[in-house]
Amino acid sequence: MKEIRGGGAPCVLDMDDAATVGGGVEDTYGEDRATEEQLVTPWTVSVASGYNLLRDPRYNKGLAFTEKERETHYLRGLLPPAVTSQELQERKIMHNIRQYQLPLQRYMAMMDLQEGNERLFYKLLIDNVEELLPIVYTPTVGEACQKYGSIFSRPQGLYISLKEKGKILEVLKNWPERSIQVIVVTDGERILGLGDLGCQGMGIPVGKLSLYTALGGVRPSACLPITLDVGTNNEELLNDEFYIGLRQRRVTGQEYADFLHEFMAAVKQNYGEKVLIQFEDFANHNAFDLLARYGTTHLVFNDDIQGTASVVLAGLVAALKLVGGTLAEHTYLFLGAGEAGTGIAELIALEMSRQTKTPIDECRKKIWLVDSKGLIVSTRKESLQHFKKPWAHEHEHVGNLLDAVNAIKPTVLIGTSGKGQTFTQEVVEAISSFNEMPIILALSNPTSQAECTAEQAYTWSKGRAVFATGSPFDPVEYNGKTHVPGQRQTMHISFQGLALEW
Ligand SMILES: NC(=O)C1=CN([C@@H]2O[C@H](COP(=O)(O)OP(=O)(O)OC[C@H]3O[C@@H](n4cnc5c(N)ncnc54)[C@H](OP(=O)(O)O)[C@@H]3O)[C@@H](O)[C@H]2O)C=CC1
Ligand SMILES: CC(=O)C(=O)O
Numbered sequence: 435m436k437e438i439r440g441g442g443a444p445c446v447l448d449m450d451d452a453a454t455v456g457g458g459v460e461d462t463y464g465e466d467r468a469t470e471e472q473l474v475t476p477w478t479v480s481v482a483s484g485y486n487l488l489r490d491p492r493y494n495k496g497l498a499f500t501e502k503e504r505e506t507h508y509l510r511g512l513l514p515p516a517v518t519s520q521e522l523q524e525r526k527i528m529h530n531i532r533q534y535q536l537p538l539q540r541y542m543a544m545m546d547l548q549e550g551n552e553r554l555f556y557k558l559l560i561d562n563v564e565e566l567l568p569i570v571y572t573p574t575v576g577e578a579c580q581k582y583g584s585i586f587s588r589p590q591g592l593y594i595s596l597k598e599k600g601k602i603l604e605v606l607k608n609w610p611e612r613s614i615q616v617i618v619v620t621d622g623e624r625i626l627g628l629g630d631l632g633c634q635g636m637g638i639p640v641g642k643l644s645l646y647t648a649l650g651g652v653r654p655s656a657c658l659p660i661t662l663d664v665g666t667n668n669e670e671l672l673n674d675e676f677y678i679g680l681r682q683r684r685v686t687g688q689e690y691a692d693f694l695h696e697f698m699a700a701v702k703q704n705y706g707e708k709v710l711i712q713f714e715d716f717a718n719h720n721a722f723d724l725l726a727r728y729g730t731t732h733l734v735f736n737d738d739i740q741g742t743a744s745v746v747l748a749g750l751v752a753a754l755k756l757v758g759g760t761l762a763e764h765t766y767l768f769l770g771a772g773e774a775g776t777g778i779a780e781l782i783a784l785e786m787s788r789q790t791k792t793p794i795d796e797c798r799k800k801i802w803l804v805d806s807k808g809l810i811v812s813t814r815k816e817s818l819q820h821f822k823k824p825w826a827h828e829h830e831h832v833g834n835l836l837d838a839v840n841a842i843k844p845t846v847l848i849g850t851s852g853k854g855q856t857f858t859q860e861v862v863e864a865i866s867s868f869n870e871m872p873i874i875l876a877l878s879n880p881t882s883q884a885e886c887t888a889e890q891a892y893t894w895s896k897g898r899a900v901f902a903t904g905s906p907f908d909p910v911e912y913n914g915k916t917h918v919p920g921q922r923q924t925m926h927i928s929f930q931g932l933a934l935e936w
């Protein structure tokens with residue numbers, strides 16, 4: 435047995451109950467065992483009770499507090515008399531959320547719930563994942579970030595700005611939780627395909643971490659969303675009176691590197707070396723360097739480079755069962771040669787190399803990428819960013835995607851450009867003219883930035899495309915056949931904002 439003393443009465447925990455459950459973090463607060471019937475002791479600094487308990491999202495149960503709990507925790511009179519189950523509360527909230535016409539209103543309702551009753555929020559998310567994922571993550575989170583200054587009510591994570599330079603460790607200590615397992619951090623420079631949203635990128639770490647809990651089972655108290663505010667180059671935000679970040683342009687070079695270094699050191703000092711730091715939506719001129727710099731000293735992961743690659747490879751392996759052939763027998767063409775594009779390309783090449791025992795350089799030759807200047811070819815090598823160089827193959831200059839499709843004749847076309855409507859009718863018809871079942875992945879987020887819509891992909895390929903998107907699309911009817919996840923050979927990956935449908 436051990437005794438924990440807060441400001442109120444001592445609480446006695448059975449040590450077996452406090453045992454480590456997963457990831458090496460002790461379940462100090464009893465969250466792993468919490469059910470609706472059994473209220474875990476509501477520790478804050480002291481045991482929360484009465485009015486404070488109702489305002490503590492981690493322990494608030496709203497009208498689901500039982501008569502006994504209302505008595506024990508000084509809640510009498512603070513709640514209306516009805517006692518309702520969590521299930522009834524869930525039905526009520528879903529009913530209310532569905533009344534909202536605008537996705538952003540639904541997003542705000544979900545954020546309110548997260549701030550008011552965390553367990554109900556996660557129950558809702560888990561039970562209605564297909565419906566609510568597009569609300570708490572892409573596409574709606576993109577609009578939420580664009581308007582974050584206007585809709586901001588309460589902070590949901592840590593904001594660490596240049597004002598805190600030299601004091602980042604102290605700032606981390608202001609966060610109420612000690613046992614952090616996962617940090618998702620952004621500097622807001624490449625939010626989905628929407629560009630630099632500065633401090634308002636906070637919606638991304640908050641949304642991604644809610645998926646860690648809802649889909650991955652990581653305790654909410656072990657998750658920490660962080661936004662590093664190093665300024666923004668978004669003039670519209672700098673001139674927006676509601677903007678919540680620093681009103682200055684981004685710092686770069688040594689000043690940026692020093693700030694990031696202080697942050698990385700402070701995280702390790704405060705939470706130990708086992709905390710996972712997930713970099714999210716950094717611009718590529720920083721993302722690759724951060725991963726390389728901290729890959730050997732910290733437990734780091736870049737979702738856009740590495741996470742995307744793993745779900746796309748998994749999707750391709752599944753697609754090949756339908757289309758036929760091995761990874762090495764296919765030819766790949768990417769639109770977009772940044773984090774997502776080169777990250778996916780590298781993992782495909784690695785797996786191809788593993789499967790065929792062929793040197794990776796040879797495997798890379800099956801993969802071609804187009805960036806804003808055209809096909810990446812060897813004559814451009816000198817001027818290319820380092821992460822593009824491995825993809826500079828021998829070929830004459832090709833200036834645009836349509837010409838590249840006709841020249842390379844890919845069997846797989848992958849969009850990671852962040853630019854909407856770039857898989858035009860000509861492009862889809864071209865790839866469909868020499869493939870019975872072209873694999874087309876329009877991965878850019880949010881929906882407005884998708885390279886093409888599901889309807890366009892199925893219509894222009896005459897229903898033959900094996901199609902996947904980054905943000906979800908409704909089922910499409912083409913020639914009397916409904917192309918919908920769950921019908922035909924369907925696979926659906928809903929993590930990482932990726933919905934693969936075929
Ligand atoms: N579905 C998913 O799970 C994921 C989706 N994404 C999405 O992928 C997109 C890109 O992200 P990321 O790779 O990090 O971004 P980057 O900025 O690193 O890369 C974008 C790439 O697209 C190229 N590009 C931009 N516009 C055009 C154009 N009109 N024609 C040809 N190429 C163009 C850029 O060219 P240049 O280098 O010449 O500037 C660059 O190579 C985003 O929309 C993001 O939301 C990202 C991660 C996961
Ligand atoms: C899904 C994701 O991580 C992105 O679009 O950036």
Ligand SMILES: [Mg+2]
Nearest residue numbers: 714715737738
């Ligand atoms: Mg991302």
